[in-house]
Amino acid sequence: MSKAVRVRDVVIGGGAPVRVQGMTKTDTRDVKSTIDEIYRYKDVGCEIVRVAVPDMEAAQAVGAIVRQSPIPVVADIHFDYRLALEVIRQGVDKLRLNPGNIGSRERVEKVVQAAKEREIPIRIGVNSGSIEKSLLHDLGRTAEAMVTSAAKHIQILNDLDYDNIVVSLKASDVPTMVAAYRLMAKRYDYPLHLGVTEAGTAFQGTIKSAVGIGILLSEGIGDTIRISLSAPGEEEIRVAWEILKSLKLRDRGANLVACPTCGRLQFDMWPVTNELERRLATIAEPLTVAVMGCAVNGPGEAREADVGLAGGKKMGLIFRHGQIVRRVEEADMVEELWKEIQDAAEEVRARGKRAERDHSEIG
Numbered sequence: 001m002s003k004a005v006r007v008r009d010v011v012i013g014g015g016a017p018v019r020v021q022g023m024t025k026t027d028t029r030d031v032k033s034t035i036d037e038i039y040r041y042k043d044v045g046c047e048i049v050r051v052a053v054p055d056m057e058a059a060q061a062v063g064a065i066v067r068q069s070p071i072p073v074v075a076d077i078h079f080d081y082r083l084a085l086e087v088i089r090q091g092v093d094k095l096r097l098n099p100g101n102i103g104s105r106e107r108v109e110k111v112v113q114a115a116k117e118r119e120i121p122i123r124i125g126v127n128s129g130s131i132e133k134s135l136l137h138d139l140g141r142t143a144e145a146m147v148t149s150a151a152k153h154i155q156i157l158n159d160l161d162y163d164n165i166v167v168s169l170k171a172s173d174v175p176t177m178v179a180a181y182r183l184m185a186k187r188y189d190y191p192l193h194l195g196v197t198e199a200g201t202a203f204q205g206t207i208k209s210a211v212g213i214g215i216l217l218s219e220g221i222g223d224t225i226r227i228s229l230s231a232p233g234e235e236e237i238r239v240a241w242e243i244l245k246s247l248k249l250r251d252r253g254a255n256l257v258a259c260p261t262c263g264r265l266q267f268d269m270w271p272v273t274n275e276l277e278r279r280l281a282t283i284a285e286p287l288t289v290a291v292m293g294c295a296v297n298g299p300g301e302a303r304e305a306d307v308g309l310a311g312g313k314k315m316g317l318i319f320r321h322g323q324i325v326r327r328v329e330e331a332d333m334v335e336e337l338w339k340e341i342q343d344a345a346e347e348v349r350a351r352g353k354r355a356e357r358d359h360s361e362i363g
Helices: 031-043 056-068 081-089 105-118 133-139 143-159 174-187 202-218 233-246 269-280 298-304 330-362
Strands: 005-007 010-012 019-023 048-052 073-076 094-096 122-127 165-170 224-226 254-258 287-292 307-311 315-320 323-329
Touching (some): 019 233, 048 056, 122 143, 133 143, 143 174, 165 174, 174 202, 254 269, 269 287, 298 315, 307 330
Parallel strands (some): 019 048, 019 224, 073 094, 122 165
Antiparallel strands (some): 307 315, 315 323
């Protein structure tokens, strides 16, 4: 098991749930836009958010962002140790920096001392595209080079008696990324932040991220994840949750089960599933919704779901917890199914409130 690291009130590693992270795409100097984006991220399940800090104006804006953010804020620092010192003064919850890249030992010591005093963790982030030239010459752009680079940064912090560390080893090449994290997990017990860097568009990047991160999580490697897409940040967070849900590591929001369709299909299913998927993005409660297209697997899958639809010729049967509740015409499928989904979500919310109340009374 990895060590536990605390970021404000969120624990990474140490047996805690795998955490979902995001990164803002706004200009950090624009506090209002950044805070608005952070709240949108939180609404879809983001638990820790990172902001870029390219200059001193951005560093000084971090304080207002931290004070207004509902989730912990990580500052992304490169090269300039003064930016790290400033965001620490501003109350940031975590740093992402590589100590070997911010100057002399004296400068690193200043940053580490300030981080120690505030109990701020540091994520060492090695990317395959930014490996030191000496390592590239000896080892190439390999998993071994990435882990060796991370080890050098870790040693700098360890020599300063600092151990509040998270590590990432990201590559855009999935096999290299997987090999690097496997190697790191064998050598160290620091929490690992997983990601495929510069993964690409929403389509291609989602596939690469799901494969790389999914392989590692299935092997018990990884404590927090961030999906990197050329797409809105909310989409990155939704993808992260779908990966965790598919491996049954976390449970949030709806799981849509839908048949792939074939020649037995007797109604226009794709518009139904596409519209439901759009609406289900607003549901935070863990529900399974099934939309099935024929009588072969349809009734069985629909009965297993919290809410299900088994389609027939221009009509369908809606199931709730295994029982048929009504027959609907094709034109009414989405709206009638949505009513049942909202009702089922309210049931889950009510159960959660009762459980909290019972726990409070016992306590």
